[in-house]
Amino acid sequence: MSRANERWTGARPWIPILARAALVTAAVALTACSSVRGRDRTDAAAPAILATIQAAGVHDLRGSYRSALCRRLPGDGTSCDDVLLRLPGEESSYVARPSEDPARRYRVAFVPGLLADCVGPLIRPFAGVERDLARAGIDVHYLPVAGRGTSAANAERLASEVAALPGDGRPLIVFAYSKGLPDFLEFIRRHPEQAGRIAAIVGIAGAAQGSLMADELQSQYRLLVSSSRLFSCEPGTGEEIDDVRREVRLEWWRQHRARVSVPVFSLVTMPRPDRLTPFTATMYRRLASIDPLNDGLLFWYDQIVPGGHLLGFVNADHWAVVQSVGRGVPIMGILFHDDYVPRTRLVEAAIEVVDNTLRSAAARPREGDVQAP
Numbered sequence: 002m003s004r005a006n007e008r009w010t011g012a013r014p015w016i017p018i019l020a021r022a023a024l025v026t027a028a029v030a031l032t033a034c035s036s037v038r039g040r041d042r043t044d045a046a047a048p049a050i051l052a053t054i055q056a057a058g059v060h061d062l063r064g065s066y067r068s069a070l071c072r073r074l075p076g077d078g079t080s081c082d083d084v085l086l087r088l089p090g091e092e093s094s095y096v097a098r099p100s101e102d103p104a105r106r107y108r109v110a111f112v113p114g115l116l117a118d119c120v121g122p123l124i125r126p127f128a129g130v131e132r133d134l135a136r137a138g139i140d141v142h143y144l145p146v147a148g149r150g151t152s153a154a155n156a157e158r159l160a161s162e163v164a165a166l167p168g169d170g171r172p173l174i175v176f177a178y179s180k181g182l183p184d185f186l187e188f189i190r191r192h193p194e195q196a197g198r199i200a201a202i203v204g205i206a207g208a209a210q211g212s213l214m215a216d217e218l219q220s221q222y223r224l225l226v227s228s229s230r231l232f233s234c235e236p237g238t239g240e241e242i243d244d245v246r247r248e249v250r251l252e253w254w255r256q257h258r259a260r261v262s263v264p265v266f267s268l269v270t271m272p273r274p275d276r277l278t279p280f281t282a283t284m285y286r287r288l289a290s291i292d293p294l295n296d297g298l299l300f301w302y303d304q305i306v307p308g309g310h311l312l313g314f315v316n317a318d319h320w321a322v323v324q325s326v327g328r329g330v331p332i333m334g335i336l337f338h339d340d341y342v343p344r345t346r347l348v349e350a351a352i353e354v355v356d357n358t359l360r361s362a363a364a365r366p367r368e369g370d371v372q373a374p
Contacts, residue, residue: 046294050301051090057307062266062354064092066312069350074343084343086271086314103352107200108140108171112159114179114208115241116148119234126178126323133345142166142173146184149237152244156187163188163195172200174355176348178323179298180245182207183253190260199263201355203312205347206270206296206319210303211250213291214284215242247303254307264362265309266355268347270296272318276341281318296322310358312351317342 054061071081111127131141144162146155163173177185182204189196208215223239243249271294277285281297288295295301296319305311315322321342 047089050088050294053302054090054305054311057305059267059305059308060310060358061090061092062310062358063088063313065354065357066350067091069353070313070346073346073349079343084316084347086273086316088314102138103356104137104139106171106356107174107352108142108166108169109134109348109352110142110144110173110175112144112146112175112177112181112185113148114181115245116234117178117181118145118148120148124324127176127344127348128324130323130345130348134348140171144175146181149234149241150184151240152180152184152187153191155184156191159185159188160192160195163198166198168198172198174201174203174352175199176203176205176351177207178205179319180208180241182209183244183250186253186257186261186265189263190257193260193262196262200359201264201266203266203268203351203355204304204306205268206299206322207267207304207306208245208250208299209265209267209306210254211247212245212299212303213247213288214298215245216247217287219243219246250303258307264355264359265306266312266351266358267305267309268312268322268351269301269304269314270299270317270319270322271301271314272296272316272321276316276321277318278321281320285318312354315342315347322347 067081067085067087070085074081074084111131113126117126125143127143131143134141144159146158150158166173175185182202185202189199189202219239219242223242277297285295285297288297288300292300296304296317298319301314323344
């Protein structure tokens with residue numbers, strides 16, 4: 002274990018428990034894959050998954066999110082359990098609090114991930130979701146970051162973009178994808194004066210605690226990817242890959258967790274093997290040699306923010322959850338089978354649950370408040 006990880010585990014007593022639970026999850030899941038026929042590997046790993054969630058102090062909102070999502074799915078035979086994985090331990094009861102139209106309460110913003118601005122508008126993350134939400138009357142904003150920018154540089158860019166938004170009193174619910182989550186969290190850390198404009202952050206396949214692939218492929222990335230021009234992006238230094246290395250992310254949380262005052266919700270991607278696209282399969286198999294519960298880039302537990310809120314486990318890989326490459330660039334359809342994800346419904350359900358959670362928290366008496374007899 003590195004010195005950085007030693008300092009992290011010493012500073013947060015639940016981290017050793019989290020690490021042990023994650024190892025148990027991997028061991029159980031690997032056993033399930035090799036010896037259990039006809040049984041979903043997530044069922045076998047469910048006890049360790051639940052233990053990990055509890056050890057990390059995560060607020061489990063899976064039942065609420067399932068209820069909000071399932072009633073939004075079209076009546077065309079689409080199974081909610083095929084969109085959102087159901088694991089034991091999920092609470093099933095949920096009563097929505099009546100509220101006015103969320104469009105009157107919030108604005109919604111999207112932050113893309115690594116290299117997003119390098120590949121042009123055809124496969125821009127969230128593009129279809131933005132269009133659908135705008136048609137529904139929601140004020141939607143896209144907060145572009147530099148695809149080859151470090152989290153520090155992108156945090157400053159985000160500060161300018163958020164400051165430039167119209168101040169109409171409605172806070173933002175920000176959906177941050179992949180590296181976009183570390184970028185936005187860095188913005189919150191560096192600019193706490195702007196945190197009041199953010200109601201909540203929703204990480205979608207967010208690299209909250211980094212990616213093992215970033216550690217393993219760091220040198221290849223610098224040599225083959227960052228040093229070359231990529232569509233609209235000029236060659237870079239490759240420093241951006243460091244921001245999603247696991248050691249770097251864990252050290253970031255050790256130093257700055259207390260400064261993240263905005264509630265963070267996690268939507269985890271964890272596909273069944275039949276939902277993998279060919280583009281994802283190689284990296285998925287590499288990670289599956291350690292833990293098959295991954296999305297082709299991130300392990301499931303690395304997408305969860307300690308002390309945050311868990312919305313659910315989406316049956317989709319890391320790329321399919323936010324964009325349809327095959328539809329945007331048909332020639333790429335052979336590598337991306339990703340047109341099955343109800344992305345807009347996933348986001349709409351998240352907005353509802355975030356709204357209910359925030360209003361429930363606001364309605365609870367604070368410590369020291371005097372209650373009426």
